[in-house]
Amino acid sequence: MRKSITRPTIYSGIVLLMALLSGCASSPEPSSSSRYSISQDRAPTGDFDASDLKDAVPRYEPLSRGGNKSPYTVWGKQYTVMADASDYAQRGTASWYGEKFHGHKTSNGEIFDMYEMTAAHKSLPLPSYVRVTNLDNGRQTVVRVNDRGPFHGDRIIDLSYAAAKKLGYQSRGTANVEIVAITVAADGTMRVAGKNEPVASPPPAAPRKASAGEGIFVQVGSFSQPDSARQLSQRLRNVTDSPVRVFAAGQYHRVQVGPFIQRGLAEEQSKLIEQVGLGRPIVVTDPL
Structure with a gap:
């Protein structure tokens, strides 16, 4: 026979639950918060090529609405x-x-x-x-x-x-x-x-146009290991109709889509690749 639960028992349970929740809310959140899926910070997998990264370009910006509370x-x-x-x-x-x-x-x-x-x-x-x-x-x-x-x-x-x-x-x-x-x-x-x-302030640098023997490409990744580059190139072929290549540049193997005849077309392709979750591509000019 199922035992009935009295009102005092229910009330005591609610009070206990509220106390537990209050204790959780007042505790400082640890650095390994559930907000993050990784408990300890780390570098991305693979060998990221930073050689093509451009510096941030200083420009006038109003203060952000967030992050400027003082003190x-x-x-x-x-x-x-x-x-x-x-x-x-x-x-x-x-x-x-x-x-x-x-x-x-x-x-x-x-x-x-x-x-x-x-x-x-x-x-x-x-x-x-x-x-x-x-x-x-x-x-x-x-x-x-x-x-x-x-x-x-x-x-x-x-x-x-x-x-x-x-x-x-x-x-x-x-x-x-x-x-x-x-x-x-x-x-x-x-x-x-x-x-x-x-x-x-220097004027914004105009994108470099491709000269003879060069083309405009969307670079999706760059790896020191050729196998990693080949795996990414295969994934790209499943999401784009444009040519995909692995271009050897020194010790790195760059995974690129293209060439494109116009930079605008390359930028459109870059956005599409980013939307499907294959990284944050950059538009580059490299030898054909």
Whole structure:
């Protein structure tokens, strides 16, 4: 015979459940939150080729609606967002973040892409542009800051995996760097921190046209292992009617679709490939 449940028993159960839920809600969320499918950050699989990546191009942008609250508190420590970053320059340790956060929102509401030239910083306005120099090897790049962090250790900036690869420290995890802010006013004038006079912003570089013996291609991936390149090329042949090739460039094997007679056609194909989840292609000009 099924035993009946009295009202006090039900009430006690509800109180206990509410207490448990309250305890969960008030607990600090661990870094390995269920928001992320990967508990520990890591580099993407394969050997990502950063040789064709272009620096972020500084331009005037209004402040983002998200990510600029000041002050704000993380893990009990308070941070203040700079009102003006035009004179900001600093030396310290840079780290990088990658696959764990790939596809998730940044602090200003954009989507983090570990293959783009972006970064996280604790106090620069969002968005901002900075020139980062790896003091260990002299390499430089320009990144767009659209996220907050890093919040542990003495690290002063967290670069995307792609930016770290371009600076040559992705395998070490950290590097000694110098950060210099690049600010662009609404009238287009650009100021580099440490320089006394503003400089005119350079006009956007026109896409390089293919010359004789060259073609316009959509590059979907680049690998040090030829088998990885062949596997991706086979997947591409199932989603596009355009020619697919594996082009050997030094130690890398580049998976490319094309050639195309117009850059616009290549960009359309690039968007289609991205929509089916085969990466974030770039349009390049390479030998036929």
